[in-house]
Amino acid sequence: QSVLTQPPSVSGAPxxxxxxxxxxxxxxxxxxxxxxxxxxxxxxxxxxxxxxNTNRPSGVPDRVSGSKSGTSASLAITGLRAEDExxxxxxxxxxxxxxxxxxxxxxVTVL
Amino acid sequence: QVQLQESGPGLVxxxxxxxxTCTVSGGSVSSGDYYWAWIRQPPGKGLEWIGYINFRGSxxxxxxxxxxxxxxxxxxxxxxxxxxxxxxxxxxxxYYCARNYGSGSYSWYFDLWGRxxxxxxxx
Numbered sequence: 001q002s003v004l005t006q007p008p009s010v011s012g013a014p015x016x017x018x019x020x021x022x023x024x025x026x027x028x029x030x031x032x033x034x035x036x037x038x039x040x041x042x043x044x045x046x047x048x049x050x051x052x053n054t055n056r057p058s059g060v061p062d063r064v065s066g067s068k069s070g071t072s073a074s075l076a077i078t079g080l081r082a083e084d085e086x087x088x089x090x091x092x093x094x095x096x097x098x099x100x101x102x103x104x105x106x107x108v109t110v111l
Numbered sequence: 112q113v114q115l116q117e118s119g120p121g122l123v124x125x126x127x128x129x130x131x132t133c134t135v136s137g138g139s140v141s142s143g144d145y146y147w148a149w150i151r152q153p154p155g156k157g158l159e160w161i162g163y164i165n166f167r168g169s170x171x172x173x174x175x176x177x178x179x180x181x182x183x184x185x186x187x188x189x190x191x192x193x194x195x196x197x198x199x200x201x202x203x204x205x206y207y208c209a210r211n212y213g214s215g216s217y218s219w220y221f222d223l224w225g226r227x228x229x230x231x232x233x234x
Contacts (some may be wrong), residue, residue, distance in 0.1 A: 034218035045224040046191040046205055052218050089158055099173045
């Protein structure tokens with residue numbers, strides 16, 4: 001059971017928009033800690049996709065965006081492409097656990 | 112560019128100690144801007160932060176693993192290491208080293224990852 005809750009899977013047709021939610025509580029996201037997102041392509045290491053809730057590292061396309069409100073955050077991918085098929089993880093810090101915490105991961109499938 | 116590379120045995124016997132090293136190339140572990148972290152991922156499961164260390168040797172561990180973990184750093188060799196004692200089958204996982212960057216008091220993230228090394232606990 002992960003501290004941050006994500007849907008196990010989402011899917012969409014090419015060109016469509018998908019969103020992934022990440023729900024925490026008052027000890028992590030709700031305490032003001034930023035949410036970060038990682039993309040893990042099959043058989044590879046995770047890669048930073050969004051940092052500081054909304055910021056994209058160099059090289060990440062602007063069809064990927066992040067947001068945060070209250071005790072939750074979301075990742076949106078518009079113009080879905082086959083190359084977006086991957087697992088996506090949210091991450092924050094939990095002050096009660098005194099640990100970095102991850103969501104359980106969401107598998108994105110392009111139909 | 113900066114790269115991280117994990118190394119160590121791929122098979123560890125139950126009750127023994129898992130030892131891994133992460134070598135940093137193209138950059139220095141002595142940079143005061145970063146912490147150097149270990150993260151693991153059991154097969155088919157999610158990510159778990161193990162702990163991290165800075166160039167001064169100040170280490171912080173996941174409380175769920177704290178009694179079994181030691182993370183150390185060698186600035187002369189430009190690498191940092193993980194030791195996990197008394198391993199059992201649930202410790203079987205892909206182990207990643209990563210660079211952690213802090214942007215203010217409420218924002219820390221892992222901006223660079225190694226490729227990972229699979230460690231299996233089995234006799």
